[in-house]
Amino acid sequence: MESIHQNTDAPASATFLNLPEEKQQRVYQAALDEFSAHGFGSASSNRIARALGIAKGSLFxxxxxxxxxxxxVFDRVAGQFAEPxxxxxxxxxxEPLGQRIRExxxxxxxxxxxxxxxxxxxxxxxxxxxFPLRETLLSRVRSLSTKYWRSLVEDAKARGExxxxxxxxxxxxxxxxxxDRFFQARTLPYMDTGFGLHDDARLDACIDALVSCIERGLIAPC
Structure with missing residues (x-):
């Protein structure tokens, strides 16, 4: 999966990019914590600056x-998620498609x-x-996700699977x-709907069941 950031107008200034990596990481983590806890609309630049011990003007x-x-933050999150x-x-x-999906x-x-x-x-x-970036960024998530899955499906097709x-x-x-539903059920108990993905003890069995359904629908009989 490639970087989600496709805009040549980078969101971070040269001043920020010239900071030591450790300082950049601290800013990223403080901002990520704030946005994930409060959302974009309620996030406070003042709280981020206080958490970092810097002036709000430095953040701007x-x-x-x-x-x-x-x-x-979103660009960094996407890269962090894409790497594994x-x-x-x-x-x-x-590996066969089913095993690749399982992994x-x-x-x-x-x-x-x-x-x-x-x-x-x-x-x-x-x-x-x-907020203004919502549709743009979510559409990039979907584009990158489908590109990832398409590569696996095309590999399987090329092998005659x-x-x-x-x-x-x-x-x-x-x-x-x-x-996407796997994300939801794994992290939000109320989105599990009884399948059991939120239960660590059932994770492997749930994944096996999902992969079995996929294999029955997509994979050619031997």
């Missing part, structure tokens, strides 16, 4: 406004457990917030939708 020198700061998926995609390139879901689950604030940010955008009547775009759409 780095980014110009709250929208650009959010854009920067890219790694598992490459590491499983020679992708396990990787996503581990990421969500390690970085709960990242998914909180996404759910706020998806369910709660309306898929049934000949499988609609490629429908398969990609289904896997993209599966990943």
């Amino acid at each position: 020198q780095y980014f110009g406004n709250k929208e650009r700061l959010f854009h920067y 998926l890219r790694s598992v995609r490459d590491a499983t390139r020679d 992708a879901l396990l990787t996503v689950s581990a990421f969500l457990e390690a970085h709960p604030e990242v998914y909180r940010l996404y759910t706020r955008m998806l369910f709660q917030e309306s 898929l049934r000949p009547d499988v609609d490629m775009e429908a398969a990609v759409f289904f896997l993209d939708a599966l990943m």
